[in-house]
Amino acid sequence: MGDSVLRAALATGPANDDAPWDRFDSDEYFWHNYKHLRHDDARIIDIVADFFEHCFDRAQPRALANAIDVGSGTNLYPALTMLPFAARVTLFERSHTNRQWLIDALVKPQSSWRDEFWPAISDGRPAYQRIKDPMDVLAGLAWVTKGNVFALRSGQSGAYDLGTMFFVAESITTRDDEFERATLNFIDSLKPGSPFAAAFMCRSEGYYVGSTFFPAYSIDDTDVKSCLESVARISQIERVDSDDLRDGYSGMIVATGWKR
Ligand SMILES: C[S@@+](CC[C@H](N)C(=O)[O-])C[C@H]1O[C@@H](n2cnc3c(N)ncnc32)[C@H](O)[C@@H]1O
Numbered sequence: 001m002g003d004s005v006l007r008a009a010l011a012t013g014p015a016n017d018d019a020p021w022d023r024f025d026s027d028e029y030f031w032h033n034y035k036h037l038r039h040d041d042a043r044i045i046d047i048v049a050d051f052f053e054h055c056f057d058r059a060q061p062r063a064l065a066n067a068i069d070v071g072s073g074t075n076l077y078p079a080l081t082m083l084p085f086a087a088r089v090t091l092f093e094r095s096h097t098n099r100q101w102l103i104d105a106l107v108k109p110q111s112s113w114r115d116e117f118w119p120a121i122s123d124g125r126p127a128y129q130r131i132k133d134p135m136d137v138l139a140g141l142a143w144v145t146k147g148n149v150f151a152l153r154s155g156q157s158g159a160y161d162l163g164t165m166f167f168v169a170e171s172i173t174t175r176d177d178e179f180e181r182a183t184l185n186f187i188d189s190l191k192p193g194s195p196f197a198a199a200f201m202c203r204s205e206g207y208y209v210g211s212t213f214f215p216a217y218s219i220d221d222t223d224v225k226s227c228l229e230s231v232a233r234i235s236q237i238e239r240v241d242s243d244d245l246r247d248g249y250s251g252m253i254v255a256t257g258w259k260r
Pocket of ligand 1: 149
């Protein structure tokens with residue numbers, strides 16, 4: 001029996017399929033996390049926007065990317081960090097409620113994206129400052145699609161040349177093998193050499209959205225490094241201070257790099 005098969009057989013906590021993703025309360029999640037820009041997300045934005053701008057500056061001229069954000073939920077800022085470099089942004093999401101929220105938000109965006117998140121992304125970064133109406137541009141490029149990160153390999157291996165996955169791999173399961181597969185599948189969906197950014201909750205014990213509890217697998221930055229280093233050239237892995245979002249976690253982790 002291989003290592004991951006053995007671990008899966010021994011795992012006892014809820015797997016990704018066990019959680020009620022179609023009952024995810026999108027408005028509640030948005031309200032709690034993204035109604036206003038938080039200090040921790042602002043730090044993640046600085047790291048990711050600097051990284052993407054640096055990658056694409058060095059590579060000019062370069063065709064606009066086919067980009068993907070995996071498990072978008074109700075978070076538009078990963079997609080916004082890819083905006084200047086993308087011809088299309090796939091918002092790849094398992095939950096029906098979150099897909100409907102995304103479709104609605106693209107038509108009628110909440111004010112925080114334009115008034116708080118976009119200034120944090122664009123200030124001092126010429127590639128972003130060139131975009132005058134980011135929410136209109138995003139609505140024109142974004143494509144909301146039903147998808148499961150565990151099926152991302154079949155048919156979509158190497159399909160994208162820019163990607164983000166924020167608070168997904170460790171926040172959709174209690175199982176280490178699923179954390180690893182989600183992370184590896186995300187990287188596998190990229191073409192070799194493509195830049196990516198991923199964010200993770202550190203030592204999460206799971207989380208409520210409204211009254212519904214969702215599972216997490218407790219990781220720290222060493223888990224992120226050991227999972228990514230076989231498949232990616234890592235630019236940076238940084239712990240981001242955060243302790244006031246909810247109980248049961250110890251900060252956030254952001255990783256940037258390129259698929260090998
Ligand atoms: C903790 S939320 C993170 C949402 C968002 N990316 C953010 O930064 O806040 C986890 C997201 O992963 C989605 N998800 C759960 N299982 C998934 C799967 N197997 N494939 C793709 N997305 C999944 C959930 O519906 C939810 O939107």
